[in-house]
Amino acid sequence: MENELIELIDACKRREPSAQREVYSRYSSMLFGVAMRYTNSRSDAEDVLQEAWIKVFRHLNSFSENNSFDGWLRRIVVNTAITHYRRNLKHAHHIDLDEVHATPRDLEAFKELEFTKEELERAIGQLPPGYGMVFKLYVIDGFKHKEIAEQLGIDLNTSKSQLSRARRFLQEVLAGMSKRAKEIES
């Protein structure tokens, strides 16, 4: 870690407001992107980000300089978003995806599939909330199944099976989008 960043973090540990503002301005755009990914609306993302920053500044003493500061910040935002998600979970309907077994041919076809980030985001948005969380935690933010199971309060095997179904669902949705786009072009 760079010396300049270490000094900045130390100043934040001493609760120096100018250092805290500097850290905020450096990382808040990246962290807001993470918060947006795990919430349904911009206002929810703002709440998550604000709560996460308060945790960051209050628990900065527990951060070890041997670790990645970006990674530590991202983890806090993701964990805050999970808490937010679990708080709202009781109001949500639980939807399951059917078990789908992808054939090797399907997966080969997927390799050549063209899709944009916006299309991928739209497809992820169509996943049932639990599946979407597992997929994003595992694929985008690199959580392990054990961690996901603990954070979401689900069984380890549930995490694995939801990830597998989410992948297959996304591939199908993206294939459908691609097919429609080609039809419009022709």
Added chain:
Amino acid sequence: MSNEEQFDDRVKRMFQGESIAPPANLEERLFAQLAPSPWPKRLGLSMGVLLVCGAGWWSALSEPEGALNVPSIETRSDIASAAEIVTVPVASDEVAPKASLESLETMDTSQVDDLQVLTKPDTEPSTPNQQALQSLERFPVESIPLESLEASTLQETNQNQWVLPAVVKLKN
């Protein structure tokens, strides 16, 4: 690399370096929340809480049990002093002897109740003058000729009743 891993890698790369600018007011909201409140404010708040708790504790200790149930001499005198103001308007040119506490002490309970009606606050729909008239009519007071009156002397009409010599002029 398996097909699954390829897919995951492709997705992960799409989200790498993603950043969205948060709203400008979020920073101010956050730092307002993080800023410690100034010590005089905190001290004042703590003192206020202590004061309220102390006052509540003190009043709970000092209030005797059942104090509100039995009317004491003090409460009766309070009623009496209030009643004096309301019920006996005296013209300035007349001799107006003061009602003493003793006269009210000798009243029977029903009379005290009547006085309590008079001392009620202005929550009643009728005017205070009308209330005073109605209540005064209930008092068994015999009139005394003015000539035989000695100022500031209680007049005994019979063994149990004492009256104040007063001329009552009622407006309206």
